[in-house]
Amino acid sequence: MKTVAHPARRCPPIHLLPQGETGTRRFQNEEQITLPLVPSSQPEPLIKLRSHWLLGTLFAIALALMATAPALAATDDGKVTDFVLDNGMEVVVIPDHRAPIVTQMVWYKTGSADESPGKSGIAHLFERLMFKATTNLAAGELGRAVSAIGGSMNAFTSYDYTAFHETVAPWALEPMMSFEADRMFNLMLTDDDIKTERDVILEERRSRIDNNPQAVLDEEVDATLWQNQPYRIPVIGWMQEVEKLNWADAVAFYATYYRPNNAVLVVAGDVEPETVKALAEKTYGKVPRGPDLPPRVRPVEPEQNTRRTVTLSDARVSVPSFSTQWVVPSYHTAEPGEAEALDLLAEILGGGNRSRLYQQLVVKEGIATEAGAYFRGTMLDATRFTIYGSPRGDAKPADLEAAADAEVARIARDGVSSDELDKAKDRYVRSVSFARDEQPYMAYLYGSTLATGRNVKDVEEWPDRIRKVTADQVKAAAARYLVPDHSTTGYLFPKTEN
Amino acid sequence: MKTVAHPARRCPPIHLLPQGETGTRRFQNEEQITLPLVPSSQPEPLIKLRSHWLLGTLFAIALALMATAPALAATDDGKVTDFVLDNGMEVVVIPDHRAPIVTQMVWYKTGSADESPGKSGIAHLFERLMFKATTNLAAGELGRAVSAIGGSMNAFTSYDYTAFHETVAPWALEPMMSFEADRMFNLMLTDDDIKTERDVILEERRSRIDNNPQAVLDEEVDATLWQNQPYRIPVIGWMQEVEKLNWADAVAFYATYYRPNNAVLVVAGDVEPETVKALAEKTYGKVPRGPDLPPRVRPVEPEQNTRRTVTLSDARVSVPSFSTQWVVPSYHTAEPGEAEALDLLAEILGGGNRSRLYQQLVVKEGIATEAGAYFRGTMLDATRFTIYGSPRGDAKPADLEAAADAEVARIARDGVSSDELDKAKDRYVRSVSFARDEQPYMAYLYGSTLATGRNVKDVEEWPDRIRKVTADQVKAAAARYLVPDHSTTGYLFPKTEN
Numbered sequence: 001m002k003t004v005a006h007p008a009r010r011c012p013p014i015h016l017l018p019q020g021e022t023g024t025r026r027f028q029n030e031e032q033i034t035l036p037l038v039p040s041s042q043p044e045p046l047i048k049l050r051s052h053w054l055l056g057t058l059f060a061i062a063l064a065l066m067a068t069a070p071a072l073a074a075t076d077d078g079k080v081t082d083f084v085l086d087n088g089m090e091v092v093v094i095p096d097h098r099a100p101i102v103t104q105m106v107w108y109k110t111g112s113a114d115e116s117p118g119k120s121g122i123a124h125l126f127e128r129l130m131f132k133a134t135t136n137l138a139a140g141e142l143g144r145a146v147s148a149i150g151g152s153m154n155a156f157t158s159y160d161y162t163a164f165h166e167t168v169a170p171w172a173l174e175p176m177m178s179f180e181a182d183r184m185f186n187l188m189l190t191d192d193d194i195k196t197e198r199d200v201i202l203e204e205r206r207s208r209i210d211n212n213p214q215a216v217l218d219e220e221v222d223a224t225l226w227q228n229q230p231y232r233i234p235v236i237g238w239m240q241e242v243e244k245l246n247w248a249d250a251v252a253f254y255a256t257y258y259r260p261n262n263a264v265l266v267v268a269g270d271v272e273p274e275t276v277k278a279l280a281e282k283t284y285g286k287v288p289r290g291p292d293l294p295p296r297v298r299p300v301e302p303e304q305n306t307r308r309t310v311t312l313s314d315a316r317v318s319v320p321s322f323s324t325q326w327v328v329p330s331y332h333t334a335e336p337g338e339a340e341a342l343d344l345l346a347e348i349l350g351g352g353n354r355s356r357l358y359q360q361l362v363v364k365e366g367i368a369t370e371a372g373a374y375f376r377g378t379m380l381d382a383t384r385f386t387i388y389g390s391p392r393g394d395a396k397p398a399d400l401e402a403a404a405d406a407e408v409a410r411i412a413r414d415g416v417s418s419d420e421l422d423k424a425k426d427r428y429v430r431s432v433s434f435a436r437d438e439q440p441y442m443a444y445l446y447g448s449t450l451a452t453g454r455n456v457k458d459v460e461e462w463p464d465r466i467r468k469v470t471a472d473q474v475k476a477a478a479a480r481y482l483v484p485d486h487s488t489t490g491y492l493f494p495k496t497e498n
Numbered sequence: 499m500k501t502v503a504h505p506a507r508r509c510p511p512i513h514l515l516p517q518g519e520t521g522t523r524r525f526q527n528e529e530q531i532t533l534p535l536v537p538s539s540q541p542e543p544l545i546k547l548r549s550h551w552l553l554g555t556l557f558a559i560a561l562a563l564m565a566t567a568p569a570l571a572a573t574d575d576g577k578v579t580d581f582v583l584d585n586g587m588e589v590v591v592i593p594d595h596r597a598p599i600v601t602q603m604v605w606y607k608t609g610s611a612d613e614s615p616g617k618s619g620i621a622h623l624f625e626r627l628m629f630k631a632t633t634n635l636a637a638g639e640l641g642r643a644v645s646a647i648g649g650s651m652n653a654f655t656s657y658d659y660t661a662f663h664e665t666v667a668p669w670a671l672e673p674m675m676s677f678e679a680d681r682m683f684n685l686m687l688t689d690d691d692i693k694t695e696r697d698v699i700l701e702e703r704r705s706r707i708d709n710n711p712q713a714v715l716d717e718e719v720d721a722t723l724w725q726n727q728p729y730r731i732p733v734i735g736w737m738q739e740v741e742k743l744n745w746a747d748a749v750a751f752y753a754t755y756y757r758p759n760n761a762v763l764v765v766a767g768d769v770e771p772e773t774v775k776a777l778a779e780k781t782y783g784k785v786p787r788g789p790d791l792p793p794r795v796r797p798v799e800p801e802q803n804t805r806r807t808v809t810l811s812d813a814r815v816s817v818p819s820f821s822t823q824w825v826v827p828s829y830h831t832a833e834p835g836e837a838e839a840l841d842l843l844a845e846i847l848g849g850g851n852r853s854r855l856y857q858q859l860v861v862k863e864g865i866a867t868e869a870g871a872y873f874r875g876t877m878l879d880a881t882r883f884t885i886y887g888s889p890r891g892d893a894k895p896a897d898l899e900a901a902a903d904a905e906v907a908r909i910a911r912d913g914v915s916s917d918e919l920d921k922a923k924d925r926y927v928r929s930v931s932f933a934r935d936e937q938p939y940m941a942y943l944y945g946s947t948l949a950t951g952r953n954v955k956d957v958e959e960w961p962d963r964i965r966k967v968t969a970d971q972v973k974a975a976a977a978r979y980l981v982p983d984h985s986t987t988g989y990l991f992p993k994t995e996n
């Protein structure tokens with residue numbers, strides 16, 4: 001899938017795990033979940049799509065609607081509407097009439113950091129299981145149908161959320177909403193489904209993580225940086241725990257988290273809020289509310305008092321690199337203005353070619369091929385601030401690291417100039433504004449914000465809040481959080497002779 | 499309390515947290531637990547000790563019994579008997595008639611590694627709460643009564659277990675068993691009890707951990723060595739989690755874990771198995787069995803692929819030191835013979851003044867004031883193997899560490915001689931035999947073994963199993979587990995100018 005990452009940062013991928021859907025219809029057996037979507041007195045399932053209907057009828061509707069669709073007024077573009085369905089599902093609509101296309105994202109407020117001890121990987125496994133058969137649709141049919149009408153769909157899992165999305169022509173929004181509502185409640189899972197997808201993930205782990213020294217290092221750096229908070233656990237799960245995930249784990253996870261009162265629907269594109277509201281009530285509105293979930297209170301990270309390092313030396317590594325990270329507050333946990341200051345600190349220190357790290361290490365000293373910084377602010381709990389670099393030619397990694405540390409120390413000691421801060425604000429707000437111009441990014445921005453404890457107003461006020469950050473706040477953030485003796489550094493080295 | 503540590507090792511203390519009991523009787527209120535020990539149709543509580551009875555009557559019995567107690571035959575000394583009460587409580591009796599004294603230990607198979615996420619410290623807090631009032635006895639009365647008859651008592655909490663023990667004259671065993679049976683079921687806790695003990699622990703944390711650089715370092719080394727297994731969490735708990743422990747947490751912990759079917763009684767001393775059995779049935783036997791506990795399956799540690807370091811520089815440190823640890827199997831998780839080989843490896847490498855590390859670093863090179871190794875085998879899950887040292891005079895910590903690593907590498911490469919191995923076996927088995935001569939140590943040995951998934955036979959066969967270890971097994975253990983690139987080293991340094 002296309003990774004919807006923060007546009008202004010050279011970030012490592014934020015664990016948007018790609019999702020392919022395959023498989024054939026499986027026959028029911030006694031191990032299947034059969035959750036009736038409607039009370040048993042009502043014999044018909046909510047969503048009456050059948051596969052034969054799907055592949056034929058969607059095309060017929062498509063042809064009819066495409067020919068007759070009126071050109072809608074674009075006056076409400078960008079005016080965001082949000083409301084809550086009776087069953088607790090939040091809905092955000094972002095009209096954008098510049099093109100006849102619409103993106104639906106369904107966000108579940110559950111990710112790897114919500115998993116039970118010993119069950120790492122269940123959130124990601126479940127993302128894959130959501131492409132299995134429902135009481136209405138065989139496994140794989142949804143994907144084929146979306147492809148057939150020229151749409152796209154995918155899903156991803158992260159620490160704090162799991163999301164499913166489709167981009168289609170506006171006439172196809174209703175069936176897409178029916179599909180998502182259907183699998184929110186009507187999923188039928190067999191023991192074979194779990195085994196198949198678990199094996200796929202184990203193979204994915206072997207190839208993407210275990211065969212990749214950088215990924216192996218990243219996992220152990222994460223678990224060293226986070227000693228109590230669950231972000232220490234990889235989204236894909238620890239091998240030995242994924243191997244043991246089973247049907248009962250999956251069913252329990254579905255029953256607990258895949259409920260409308262734990263979900264956010266974001267629709268961005270060529271639609272009107274009233275239309276979305278009517279369709280949402282007609283589809284998602286029929287899914288019964290689940291039991292209230294307890295507050296998302298997770299183990300908190302204790303204060304860090306040490307400097308930690310994690311070193312991986314591997315024959316497959318040709319160019320060494322380092323990254324140093326600190327525990328810092330996220331937008332959700334920060335005092336007002338603090339996360340915004342960290343965002344600008346990252347921009348000034350390492351956000352692209354004009355940043356201090358790039359200018360000093362790559363351009364002036366010529367000791368690095370790359371150097372930068374990023375802050376991952378959209379998280380439910382405390383998050384990380386990272387600087388990184390890779391040496392050029394014969395430069396020693398230690399020299400590079402020392403030079404980077406010196407840049408950090410300089411900001412903590414001397415602060416930033418108002419001119420530098422203003423330019424950073426301009427660059428940063430502009431880059432995000434450009435990104436906002438993309439419909440899927442808008443949906444991503446609202447969805448990830450709402451799934452990590454904040455609201456629509458936070459998204460809308462964000463540029464103003466960035467504008468208000470002072471140079472003192474940036475300096476204070478660096479001095480308070482980027483303390484060398486309380487950092488965690490990962491080193492990737494070519495394997496040398498022992 | 500007296501620390502019952504492994505006698506053959508210079509170990510760091512194994513988190514035997516001392517327990518002082520204080521407090522006055524608290525009046526019942528609606529928040530108290532009032533668990534009737536007997537069905538409500540039976541109006542009398544099991545244990546009829548009342549404080550007025552206690553202080554007077556114990557003395558009277560004492561005088562009567564001490565005058566008339568027959569000198570029992572010593573023929574059954576060391577012959578261990580074990581049985582299970584109808585309610586699931588395991589009992590081990592170790593007769594030892596050399597002196598008119600008896601040690602009772604009650605082991606609960608729950609420790610800090612069994613705590614729920616975010617509830618660190620509840621096991622240790624609960625140990626303290628066990629000295630509060632019961633339906634039969636005011637808080638503090640038990641301690642005063644034991645002192646009054648010249649006995650001693652205490653308790654400790656570790657990762658895998660929590661234990662309570664008394665050493666008294668044989669005639670006082672029955673009331674001691676009544677006491678322990680009483681607080682296994684009749685504890686009454688008020689909200690004030692929790693607040694008081696929580697505050698005591700917070701103060702203990704501040705003084706013992708946060709004011710002690712070595713302890714602060716140890717905590718972060720533990721959490722770096724263990725990235726998934728719960729041994730990464732300190733037994734005393736993380737400050738920010740202990741602060742939030744409450745009455746409901748305590749009650750839930752008591753209800754879940756403080757049950758006869760989750761406990762082991764060990765009685766060592768001047769008693770007969772039949773007597774202990776009769777008394778146990780009369781006291782503990784009346785405590786109803788709790789619901790079956792799920793198997794103690796905890797999150798497993800993923801494979802370590804990196805070399806990790808944790809450094810604390812602090813102005814209060816005068817002499818630097820280092821310790822390197824590796825994840826290794828425990829007696830409970832190891833293949834046959836493997837844990838025994840690790841025990842001997844620790845003995846040869848760093849078990850006292852004749853060990854390789856001591857001889858090489860302290861005696862020959864003169865670069866260390868101390869150097870050694872230990873293996874902590876009696877654990878439920880995978881455990882640690884540690885080497886440590888502290889430089890002498892101007893010796894550099896890095897040189898010391900390199901010399902220690904070289905000794906480890908030498909064993910992994912060249913193995914150990916059969917003479918060296920035989921001497922190590924002699925020293926090791928003898929040192930444990932000496933320790934076995936102490937009654938409390940015997941009780942500790944059986945209790946800790948049974949509380950970590952093994953049995954009486956394992957304790958009895960242990961010297962033979964040590965005798966059977968081959969030099970190849972010792973070499974293989976070093977080569978397999980003590981890999982420099984997969985280690986975790988903690989450094990304590992004096993704070994230098996920045």
